Amino acid sequence: MTAELNERQQQIERLGQLAVQALMMEVTVNPKPGLVDPVNQGPHPDMDVFTFITSAMSLQSYFNQAARLGSQAGLQAGPTLFGQLRAIGKKAETSMFTATHGVNTHKGAIFSLGIIVTAAGATIDVDSNLRSNQIFDIAKQMLTGVLKSDFTNLSHRDPESLTAGERQFLKYGKTGIRGEATAGFPTVRELALPFLRQTTGTTMDRLLDTLIKIAGETSDSNLIKRAGTPAITQWMKEQSRQYFARGGSKTTAGQAFLHDLNQVFLERGLSLGGSADLLILTIYFGLLEDLF
Ligand SMILES: CC(C)(COP(=O)(O)OP(=O)(O)OC[C@H]1O[C@@H](n2cnc3c(N)ncnc32)[C@H](O[C@H]2O[C@H](COP(=O)(O)OP(=O)(O)OP(=O)(O)O)[C@@H](O)[C@H]2O)[C@@H]1O)[C@@H](O)C(=O)NCCC(=O)NCCS
Numbered sequence: 489m490t491a492e493l494n495e496r497q498q499q500i501e502r503l504g505q506l507a508v509q510a511l512m513m514e515v516t517v518n519p520k521p522g523l524v525d526p527v528n529q530g531p532h533p534d535m536d537v538f539t540f541i542t543s544a545m546s547l548q549s550y551f552n553q554a555a556r557l558g559s560q561a562g563l564q565a566g567p568t569l570f571g572q573l574r575a576i577g578k579k580a581e582t583s584m585f586t587a588t589h590g591v592n593t594h595k596g597a598i599f600s601l602g603i604i605v606t607a608a609g610a611t612i613d614v615d616s617n618l619r620s621n622q623i624f625d626i627a628k629q630m631l632t633g634v635l636k637s638d639f640t641n642l643s644h645r646d647p648e649s650l651t652a653g654e655r656q657f658l659k660y661g662k663t664g665i666r667g668e669a670t671a672g673f674p675t676v677r678e679l680a681l682p683f684l685r686q687t688t689g690t691t692m693d694r695l696l697d698t699l700i701k702i703a704g705e706t707s708d709s710n711l712i713k714r715a716g717t718p719a720i721t722q723w724m725k726e727q728s729r730q731y732f733a734r735g736g737s738k739t740t741a742g743q744a745f746l747h748d749l750n751q752v753f754l755e756r757g758l759s760l761g762g763s764a765d766l767l768i769l770t771i772y773f774g775l776l777e778d779l780f
């Protein structure tokens with residue numbers, strides 16, 4: 489192998505490794521309301537931090553493959569590339585369920601982070617200052633037409649076979665994670681990543697604040713599913729506002745608020761699985777940009 493090819497190969501592998509690192513960093517952040525962390529299972533009795541570590545490790549080869557797929561497609565990447573990714577994503581879902589004995593830890597991340605890692609592979613030759621924006625643009629290019637293809641004819645399907653996201657589209661017109669991805673992940677591009685870039689303090693402080701920022705601004709289909717109503721999104725926005733009004737993770741008042749919020753999530757069985765996925769994406773960009 490020539491030195492040039494070898495270096496390219498290493499860059500591709502690095503993109504895959506950073507994906508698993510982002511999954512590990514997300515699950516380490518605590519105290520996270522409604523989510524599994526090393527201290528708490530939150531409202532997820534079927535999983536703990538070890539389930540997440542096992543799940544993340546099982547996805548290494550998927551993310552390496554995704555980065556390689558992207559690097560082969562380059563900047564013209566489009567829906568064909570997404571079709572190829574979905575095929576390997578479905579296999580990765582099966583590997584994840586085998587590794588976790590049937591627990592859904594990273595289904596959302598297989599989809600969202602898979603797209604971003606593939607787009608990162610496609611921008612391997614782009615200048616590092618321009619890269620993040622290019623990744624979002626390519627993700628958008630790749631997802632062209634997905635809303636139409638995934639949501640057409642849903643009403644003719646057996647209602648029992650529909651996923652939470654599909655049900656929420658039929659019931660509330662909400663496009664969920666597919667809508668976010670099709671728009672090029674605006675919650676990450678315009679809100680979470682700029683927010684993370686200007687945070688200070690420990691990595692734990694910065695990531696906790698970024699999570700609560702995301703949770704206050706996104707429509708988390710996992711939260712809606714658990715609450716049984718989309719009105720929960722407005723409630724979450726208010727919780728986020730109050731947390732930051734107390735100074736966030738770096739203040740005693742902010743930490744006390746978070747502690748109480750964790751209790752509320754536990755008592756009501758609420759989860760922030762979708763927001764966790766967007767945090768994972770934000771961490772991935774943070775790693776690419778050397779923000780930690
Ligand atoms: C497009 C797919 C993601 C499938 O979508 P689907 O319609 O099956 O599901 P959705 O409900 O739309 O969402 C799927 C997961 O995406 C995450 N998510 C939701 N909202 C957001 C958001 N605003 N931003 C980012 N991410 C979001 C979320 O994942 C997290 O929650 C998961 C736990 O969920 P679940 O098991 O349903 O919930 P529990 O509370 O545990 O269940 P109960 O105990 O209540 O029963 C966890 O994985 C988090 O990561 C949503 O769950 C994609 O999978 C797809 O295309 N599927 C088709 C097959 C395929 O092609 N797969 C390969 C993709 S490359």
Ligand SMILES: Nc1ncnc2[nH]cnc12
Pocket residue numbers: 514515522523524525532593594760761762764765
């Ligand atoms: N830490 C976490 N807890 C529960 N669901 C998640 N989905 C992604 N990360 C998660």
